[in-house]
Amino acid sequence: MWYLIFAVLTAVSLYGLWLLFKKAGKQGWEAIVPVYREYVLAQLVGSPTWWIVWLFVPIVNVFIFYGFYLDFIKSFGKRRFWENAAAVLVPFIVLPLWGRDAHVKYLGQTNTEAFKKKYPYKKTVAREWADAIIFATIAASLIRGFLIEAYMIPSGSMERTLLVGDFLFVSKLNYGPRIPNTPIAFPFAHHTMPITGGKAYSEWIELPYKRLPGFQQIKRNDVVVFNYPVEADAPFNRPVDKRENYIKRAVAIPGDVVEMHQGILMVNGKPGFGSNDVQSAYYVYTDERGLDLNILKDKRFEYNLVQDQNGNVAAYLLLVTKDEIEEVKRWSNVKQVVPYANESPAFPKDSQYNWDFHNFGPITIPKKGDTVPLNALTLPLYHRLITVYEGHKLENRADGIYIDDAKADSYKIQMDYYWMMGDNRDNSLDSRDFGFVPEDHVVGKALFTWLSYDTDGTFLSKIRWNRIFKGIN
Structure with a gap:
């Protein structure tokens, strides 16, 4: 219509x-x-x-x-x-x-x-100002919507590749800019009005997904900004382009087979992305001296205190890289280091799978045009994809599975999907929680850090000068 x-x-x-x-x-x-x-x-x-x-x-x-x-x-x-x-x-x-x-x-x-x-x-002075403001608003909105957008890292899910306080430029051109689903919106606001709150967009006009041509396809292990898929649900019920922006690494692309065993990522039967910047969690047990928290802060180690029933520190949960945990092991007051077993329930959070954040798969990432079987075992994997992301009615009736009131034993995938994970493996809400990320949720490719601000730094070290204009790998 x-x-x-x-x-x-x-x-x-x-x-x-x-x-x-x-x-x-x-x-x-x-x-x-x-x-x-x-x-x-x-x-x-x-x-x-x-x-x-x-x-x-x-x-x-x-x-x-x-x-x-x-x-x-x-x-x-x-x-x-x-x-x-x-x-x-x-x-x-x-x-x-x-x-x-x-x-x-x-x-x-x-x-x-x-x-x-x-x-x-x-022109009157008012007209001159009005023309200038309108032109600047339109120009900035077009640049932000179709070319490049600034983005700030709010959490530590990508440590140490990206740090809290990093300011990035995200390219819309690499993968192709999206036509906005909700073109009527307040300038420069994402989904919420500044100061007053409330929706910063109107749903009077909602356009179907369309992406202009880009320079490249998403490559395995690209760092990608995308819209948080879960905000399709209540209480948010937001259109795709107004869902919160997340940034993760696309560790698996359409057609890949991804799995994880005891915290080790595997893609297509081979070790997945791994670098010296990838962090994992470890329990660190010490003698009565404990760890000096000032040293942990100076080294920018993420940590949590694990207390016993009496409120005493029983262990330290550190989120650090492999090199950093090897350094910790050499400290004289460290008695034992035990890898953290992340048993948080993982997608699809179904009793038939019983997967967790450290052990899941193998699972094939859906690819546009592929046909997947539909049965009691596969339905938990594809139910959300079919209903929420691709907009079909799905019913599991007594005599079988129905899509749009037609009985079906298979389904043809309509979009490409991705498996996104944070480099801070045990402190990241990612595809292990919400599953596949559809291509229409992809915002752009993270290019480089243009500023990095350390809130914990001293007056002279607030700016991380060594991270300015640093490319993102």
């Missing part, structure tokens, strides 16, 4: 533009031919015609088109703020009206000195 409404409104807008082209001495059909239309517009407003080459540059083409378009509107004497705003927001109303109004005439090329002298127009 939305496509039909959009098509009708576009046709009416083009009809209005057709009429204005005829008033300007051109053929009406020239108004409906992309690129050639902009070439003619450049002539009608007195801009260099070679500027049409910018139409082939994403995002820049938006500014070029609207520059030509608004200058063309001004060539008919429509230079007031509300007239420009109406030409952008409701062209299907004002363009036909102006096109059929005998009093609206083409006055000439707006960007020539002769036109400016003949039809002088001075």
Whole structure:
């Protein structure tokens, strides 16, 4: 229905533009031919015609088109703020009206000195400020939505690859920018209004998932920003693009087989991503001296105190890298180090599987076009995928499984999916909890750190200078 409404409104807008082209001495059909239309517009407003080459540059083409378009509107004497705003927001109303109004005439090329002298127009201070604010808002929103966005690391789930207080640039272009599902939204707010709270977006218009072409596909082990899938559920019930942003590593991509045994990640039968920055949890038992907490803080070791029934410290739970735990083992007051067994229930959290964060799989990551069997064993794996992510009605009736009221013993996957995990393996809420991440949830690729701020640092060490402009691997 939305496509039909959009098509009708576009046709009416083009009809209005057709009429204005005829008033300007051109053929009406020239108004409906992309690129050639902009070439003619450049002539009608007195801009260099070679500027049409910018139409082939994403995002820049938006500014070029609207520059030509608004200058063309001004060539008919429509230079007031509300007239420009109406030409952008409701062209299907004002363009036909102006096109059929005998009093609206083409006055000439707006960007020539002769036109400016003949039809002088001075903007008020308020108009100057309004134009500047609107232009800056539109430009920043387009850059943020389609090119690159700043992102701050709020938690330690990617330690030590990414640190709390790291500020990143996330590229939308690498995997292709998404068309917003909810295009009506408050500028620069994600899902909640600043100060006042409440929704920062409207669901009056919800567009289907569409991604523009990108430079690359997601590669195994890329660090990816994506929307938190669980916020599809109550109490949030948010559209895909308004769900909270998460950042993890895509340790498995569509078609991969992923599993974990005693905390060791395996992908396609081989060891999965591992580096010196990957952290795991260990119980550290000491003699009566215990560990010096100031030393742990100085070394930026994450830790928790494990207390006995009397409230005394029985052990220390450290989240550190392999090299760091080897250093801890050499400390004179350390008696024993035991790897932490993370037994948190893992996806799909079903008694038939009984998986946990350290032991799960093997599980095949769904790939677009693949057909998977549906039965009592596989249904826990694919139920959410079919119903929540791909929008089908699924029922498990007495005589079998039904999808959209049709009996089915298999299902064809409609999107690619990914398995996302944090590098801080025992302090990360990731695919082990919520399962597959659909491609329509992918926001972009983390590129580099442009600033890193350490809240625990001293006055002179608040800024981690060695992390500025550091690439993310």
